[in-house]
Amino acid sequence: AQSVAQPEDQVNVAEGNPLTVKCTYSVSGNPYLFWYVQYPNRGLQFLLKYITGDNLVKGSYGFEAEFNKSQTSFHLKKPSALVSDSALYFCAVRDPYSGGYQKVTFGTGTKLQVIP
Amino acid sequence: KAGVTQTPRYLIKTRGQQVTLSCSPISGHRSVSWYQQTPGQGLQFLFEYFSETQRNKGNFPGRFSGRQFSNSRSEMNVSTLELGDSALYLCASSLERGPETQYFGPGTRLLVL
Numbered sequence: 001a002q003s004v005a006q007p008e009d010q011v012n013v014a015e016g017n018p019l020t021v022k023c024t025y026s027v028s029g030n031p032y033l034f035w036y037v038q039y040p041n042r043g044l045q046f047l048l049k050y051i052t053g054d055n056l057v058k059g060s061y062g063f064e065a066e067f068n069k070s071q072t073s074f075h076l077k078k079p080s081a082l083v084s085d086s087a088l089y090f091c092a093v094r095d096p097y098s099g100g101y102q103k104v105t106f107g108t109g110t111k112l113q114v115i116p
Numbered sequence: 117k118a119g120v121t122q123t124p125r126y127l128i129k130t131r132g133q134q135v136t137l138s139c140s141p142i143s144g145h146r147s148v149s150w151y152q153q154t155p156g157q158g159l160q161f162l163f164e165y166f167s168e169t170q171r172n173k174g175n176f177p178g179r180f181s182g183r184q185f186s187n188s189r190s191e192m193n194v195s196t197l198e199l200g201d202s203a204l205y206l207c208a209s210s211l212e213r214g215p216e217t218q219y220f221g222p223g224t225r226l227l228v229l
Contacts, residue, residue: 043220103172106159
């Protein structure tokens with residue numbers, strides 16, 4: 001069975017500092033990995049995804065994530081945090097080898113607080 | 117292109133009632149998935165529809181059901197509502213299945229009293 005873990009409930013970072021939101025996954029084959037962001041009282045917005053190819057994926061709003069197969073991780077990063085980045089971030093995984101089209105599994109979410 | 121729309125945005129029901137939520141996917145998208153979001157459980161997958169057929173189902177009781185129409189619009193129904201069904205219900209659409217990106221609607225916030 002596939003699973004995804006976000007070990008930190010909350011991450012605090014000062015504005016202008018680099019930020020990292022951690023995600024690890026477990027699937028039987030090569031995963032499809034996604035990051036979404038949720039602002040208060042809104043649905044989830046897509047940030048980026050990894051399907052295959054270059055391990056470094058660039059996405060919206062200056063975010064990027066690095067796929068690390070040996071560590072089964074897909075951490076979200078940004079070189080310089082903005083106060084407007086404060087939101088709830090979700091990592092998600094889909095295992096393409098589990099019965100054809102397995103459902104998407106989301107992590108529990110990490111609240112990012114950027115301090116001015 | 118219009119995004120995913122969900123109606124209604126807010127609902128208040130009482131225990132034992134039933135409710136139907138609606139989702140209109142992005143034009144051209146054929147896959148629709150539903151999720152329940154609560155503070156305690158996070159995002160829980162309910163079901164996925166593609167070409168009017170349920171393709172995947174999460175671990176929810178039979179009180180939760182859904183369907184998809186020929187125009188890809190989807191509805192989900194919850195019968196015999198319980199207090200624990202209070203949640204934000206999110207609908208997401210994607211062009212196809214597999215590695216496609218899901219695009220989420222704003223959600224329907226259901227409060228069961």
